[in-house]
């Protein structure tokens with residue numbers, strides 16, 4: 001992975017920069033020894049590692065603001081970091097950049113049940129929010145599988161999703177406001193406890209901006225009341241096409257399930273061996289469909305889904321009869337990644353999104369690619385919203401396998417784009433998909449995005465080397481070429 | 496004032512028109528059907544850029560929950576198409592035509608998206624911003640570009656869809672959009688609570704929203720508080736019953752509306768019909784934390800006793816009508832919002848008034864400067880709807 005060349009002038013000023021940070025964040029908040037920085041050298045895309053220039057862990061918004069304005073004045077780069085669970089290298093350090101960890105911003109500031117929202121610091125974990133409100137029957141809806149560990153600040157930066165996003169939306173649909181520190185050190189608030197923006201929707205832009213636009217120091221999320229009941233239906237099909245058809249038929253019939261997940265035969269086998277969820281081993285495609293709401297509604301919809309599935313040739317139709325069984329149905333899906341981890345030294349988790357109608361075709365083509373690259377692939381995915389998580393099995397100690405896995409992954413993502421989908425549904429571009437951005441976007445598309453970046457961070461100091469395959473200077477991007485009066489009026493109706 | 500109209504027939508003609516305008520130094524008044532032209536700061540543009548020549552549904556896949564259409568497609572056409580397959584635009588875009596002095600039933604879907612409009616279901620389903628999956632269009636450099644896609648989940652690059660939704664045509668001219676659609680509910684019923692004052696009504700609506708009964712509309716009109724429940728028949732029945740029990744202690748009279756009556760009722764709420772508007776009245780839209788709604792209205796009424804108001808979004812949206820005045824009472828309205836946050840937008844006023852007062856809520860300096868930089872990153876020469884957002 002090619003990262004921008006390190007700036008020798010910054011490296012040479014390291015001790016001066018460390019001293020400046022110490023003057024801002026006293027005590028143990030500045031870490032500059034190798035051992036202390038080690039835990040920060042990578043995120044969850046652990047094949048790529050890099051020591052930062054120095055780690056700083058501020059505790060107050062004022063400190064964050066002072067750090068950023070110092071960095072702006074001194075042209076020092078900054079990589080923001082939450083819990084470091086990014087799967088795309090979003091929080092991977094950069095050698096001549098400060099790693100700004102938000103871990104100490106870990107307080108729930110306010111819970112407002114009447115207005116159904118919570119105001120929290122960005123280092124609070126995703127699950128921490130739900131835990132803080134569960135005694136009142138509320139929860140925070142987006143539920144990434146990493147929810148025990150990942151921070152809400154990281155969720156905002158990645159626009160994270162989870163199995164319940166089909167019905168309840170992604171992070172961006174569940175955010176009300178943030179407090180943001182710009183590279184200049186200016187602190188601005190976007191949104192609050194009210195809906196919609198008074199001007200441009202910068203909250204929407206910040207969500208999913210992968211730490212490239214500003215540092216989030218406070219988050220207001222929407223809380224939801226927990227549904228009264230939830231039941232899961234386990235559906236096994238003799239073909240993947242049958243399972244995929246069923247997904248389309250459920251949605252076409254007007255049902256939006258709480259979650260609708262699919263696993264292929266390999267994934268079922270791994271999961272079954274790992275947790276013993278009682279999955280049918282003969283199924284080529286397994287669906288887990290969750291319905292939630294009041295008991296009468298859930299019972300009614302469970303029946304309808306089961307009927308649709310039988311009509312599409314399901315050979316297994318099992319409905320959870322109590323909470324324990326529902327959790328068991330999910331256990332295999334939730335443990336699918338570690339379960340696959342049992343049968344391979346390493347795996348690479350991809351994240352393309354495709355139109356649901358192209359699922360079967362994409363799966364079949366992936367199998368062909370698997371032969372070509374001589375690597376196995378296992379599929380687990382959010383079928384309801386067409387978000388694939390192919391897992392490529394390989395051994396990172398074998399340089400050739402690692403290389404083939406990277407090639408295979410890139411081929412899968414190109415395939416996703418070719419059928420009308422996108423490179424990433426929820427894990428972000430980071431460094432992982434950076435060099436594939438040109439597959440989905442033209443140069444003009446990317447320049448437009450970079451110009452927006454320039455509006456926030458004109459010196460490209462925030463999270464450099466991520467998302468964009470090639471950075472262009474803002475001065476160059478900002479130039480407008482106008483050919484005054486040289487152009488005749490085109491042949492377009494005018495009246 | 497506006498002199499002539501350019502009407503491109505294809506995305507490429509649209510691009511050429513913008514490129515020409517850039518080189519000619521011509522500013523553009525960008526319009527779908529012009530149904531919301533009486534909104535925003537008055538503009539003095541050199542040309543009208545009329546998008547109605549780019550019309551029609553490109554692709555509709557009900558089982559994908561996506562419709563792709565050209566920018567000039569009338570909203571009525573889209574809604575009729577979706578209805579054939581029992582689907583809908585879940586954000587319930589309001590028809591503000593009559594409020595803005597135009598006929599009902601006009602407007603393009605992209606126009607509604609550009610205003611980030613949303614009806615009563617904003618509470619549970621989000622606004623236009625939450626349903627715009629992707630678009631293609633032309634920036635102020637005369638370049639065609641795209642963002643987003645046609646899939647439900649997509650975090651590839653910045654989410655420019657959110658930014659374009661609510662930009663009132665000031666950043667780029669769209670030629671095509673993909674919008675998320677959802678199944679229409681089998682049934683729609685409404686529980687009416689009678690005789691509650693504003694404060695009690697907002698408490699009741701917040702309690703209902705905090706219940707597991709999945710409320711998809713919560714509005715308070717003078718004397719009448721309405722809670723909407725949608726879904727499949729057995730569920731609607733059970734939730735209505737549970738909701739009645741939850742609110743029994745209020746001691747308010749209760750009535751129910753069936754599906755047809757409910758649809759008509761919520762369409763009126765959506766289109767701001769319940770607001771008593773005299774011919775010269777100015778109309779404000781205030782977004783605030785739901786529990787703050789009644790206090791804000793009370794502060795305004797203390798100074799302007801003839802103010803008329805009703806609440807949607809559980810109290811978080813106030814529609815307010817005030818008697819005519821030269822400054823639309825903007826300092827009173829915005830002063831009433833207070834420290835708990837929120838914003839007021841001037842939706843209806845004469846051209847002179849809109850020219851004189853900030854139509855959109857003024858922002859703190861750092862944020863306002865950022866917004867200017869964002870505008871320039873798309874439209875450096877300020878070709879599109881110059882000054883419309885103030």
Ligand SMILES: Cc1cc2nc3c(=O)[nH]c(=O)nc-3n(C[C@H](O)[C@H](O)[C@H](O)COP(=O)(O)OP(=O)(O)OC[C@H]3O[C@@H](n4cnc5c(N)ncnc54)[C@H](O)[C@@H]3O)c2cc1C
Nearest residue numbers: 082083084085086090144145151153154155157161211216
């Ligand atoms: C086992 C596992 C399962 C996962 N499952 C899912 C899943 O189901 N769905 C899903 O969407 N993701 C999933 N992820 C990915 C990951 O958990 C999410 O992307 C998560 O949101 C990252 O949060 P974090 O706090 O770890 O952020 P980090 O990894 O620390 O940072 C991620 C990005 O956010 C930026 N950032 C972090 N905090 C801030 C801040 N305060 N201000 C500005 N920028 C900031 C960083 O610069 C970086 O670009 C999974 C990861 C793992 C390891």
